Amino acid sequence: REMNTLIELISLDEYERIKNRSLLEDGSHLINDGIIDYEEMLNPFGGISRAFYIVDEVLHSIIHPQKHKKVRRIKLNTLIDEQDIFELVEPDTSLSDVVLAKETSETLQNLMRQLDKEVINRLIEWGIKDKKSGIDARIIFYGAAGTGKTMTAYSLAKSLKRQVLAFDCSKILSMYVGESEKNVRKIFDTFYDLCEKTKTEPILLLNEADQFLGARSSGANSGADQMHNQMQNIFLEQIEKFKGVLIATTNLLENIDKAFSRRFNYKIEFKKPNQEQRLSLWKKMLPVDAPYEEKFDLNELAGYSLTGGQINLIIKNTAYRVAVREKPLFSLADFEQEIKKEKDASFDGEKSMGFLNK
Ligand SMILES: Nc1ncnc2c1ncn2[C@@H]1O[C@H](COP(=O)(O)OP(=O)(O)O)[C@@H](O)[C@H]1O
Ligand SMILES: [Mg+2]
Known part of the structure; x- marks a missing residue:
């Protein structure tokens, strides 16, 4: 059945192929069962594009259906x-x-x-x-x-x-x-x-x-x-x-x-992330569906000189603290408390850098 899907897919014109994109998405049969594979490439715009191809063995069995190449692969x-x-x-x-x-x-x-x-x-x-x-x-x-x-x-x-x-x-x-x-x-x-x-x-x-x-x-x-x-x-x-x-x-x-x-x-x-990169790190890592206090300001958090690893840790620790509350709400103060703890625990010589450690 997969072989039929594959052959149908190949014979589609461009328009139909785009309509049938789901056949090539992660988790689809063709991909999961290793019939079609893809390479990812960074494109000049910073995005990632995929080039799909039929894996060698499948191609081989289409071209030479009578020859059974015995390959035993251990996972x-x-x-x-x-x-x-x-x-x-x-x-x-x-x-x-x-x-x-x-x-x-x-x-x-x-x-x-x-x-x-x-x-x-x-x-x-x-x-x-x-x-x-x-x-x-x-x-x-x-x-x-x-x-x-x-x-x-x-x-x-x-x-x-x-x-x-x-x-x-x-x-x-x-x-x-x-x-x-x-x-x-x-x-x-x-x-x-x-x-x-x-x-x-x-x-x-x-x-x-x-x-x-x-x-x-x-x-x-x-x-x-x-x-x-x-x-x-x-x-x-x-x-x-x-x-x-x-x-x-x-x-x-x-x-x-x-x-x-x-x-x-x-x-x-x-390199350690700069302010702008820290802002996107916070944005990427903060839980989206969580409640935040009204005056919550990401720029404020991004002001602290922290690595991605530290931000990751701080978010987790803060979440644990907030989650047990009667009314779970993320406040800036919650994060700042965890930031202070993290800064005190890490002896990376940045403690003396003034305003970063309010
Ligand atoms: N540049 C980054 N971009 C996105 N996430 C990051 C970045 N740096 C660290 N993290 C987060 O911190 C975690 C730990 O980072 P890790 O890759 O183990 O750092 P390293 O290997 O340099 O010590 C990652 O799993 C990720 O969640
Ligand atoms: Mg590492």
């Missing part, structure tokens, strides 16, 4: 339970949900273009790129905590229609004490193993990779230093020969080891 979702290194993420935010500085989104757009299948195919056609090598990119997202690095990694994955295998790098030291080199290899080996078994190409996300990327110490140093250097060397080696899309996030700003900088082809900075 990543089932394989993931057998290991404790990665978390499997099915991204549900898209790039239009992220509020970013202009330069950051420009670099991201550029990156999206590089990862675009059409661009890749062009390069293969020209003989510049190897057909087998697929899409490769080694990316660093760097910037202060809570600026949206992880969220952007997920959103980028969603646009590229990929799943994410996420590794929390702070785990590395606790995995097997004293064997961090082995552990580094294990991350990559497990990743390749999972990719091989599923034949999908998830994005490898190395979250909070500060320990891997920090400047290596030189000269005479302790055994611990040496071990750390060794671990970083292995990491470097693995990065060097990595195939696929890898995103490392880090809070390090200046201190990224030069050797690493060179091996990543994209280094994207995440």
Whole structure:
């Protein structure tokens, strides 16, 4: 039946096709069952456009209905339970949900273009790129905590229609004490193993990779230093020969080891949001259907220097407080109380910045 829908869809003229858009929406049979797939591209106006295509295997079975190609794919979702290194993420935010500085989104757009299948195919056609090598990119997202690095990694994955295998790098030291080199290899080996078994190409996300990327110490140093250097060397080696899309996030700003900088082809900075960006963050995150006091003023809230992560937290905490009240009503004062708490709790050196901490 799906095949019929598909064939009907193909034979429609433009007008009819637009009328039948629901067939191509997320959750429709054609999309859900993997008969039609799409790529998302940022268009020059900042929106996202989708190009739909029939997946290779389906196309193959239409053209050669008698040949049954046997492909057995194990879903990543089932394989993931057998290991404790990665978390499997099915991204549900898209790039239009992220509020970013202009330069950051420009670099991201550029990156999206590089990862675009059409661009890749062009390069293969020209003989510049190897057909087998697929899409490769080694990316660093760097910037202060809570600026949206992880969220952007997920959103980028969603646009590229990929799943994410996420590794929390702070785990590395606790995995097997004293064997961090082995552990580094294990991350990559497990990743390749999972990719091989599923034949999908998830994005490898190395979250909070500060320990891997920090400047290596030189000269005479302790055994611990040496071990750390060794671990970083292995990491470097693995990065060097990595195939696929890898995103490392880090809070390090200046201190990224030069050797690493060179091996990543994209280094994207995440800045703390300015007033205007904070305003859109508040707008995006505040519950729409909640009651607000009459004099509630978003500009007032946007005046506080906070990251997206902090705004997210403050809204949640405030909502919990307001929800239990007899008459739940959001007031500016409620938020300001939570903002103060958040500011006091975070030692980010901004406390002395005067008016921001009324
Ligand atoms: N630039 C942003 N745009 C939209 N939401 C953001 C942004 N930055 C942070 N957030 C919110 O804060 C949460 C935590 O951000 P996260 O991506 O984990 O930050 P980081 O990885 O940089 O520490 C996100 O899930 C999102 O709700
Ligand atoms: Mg993060």
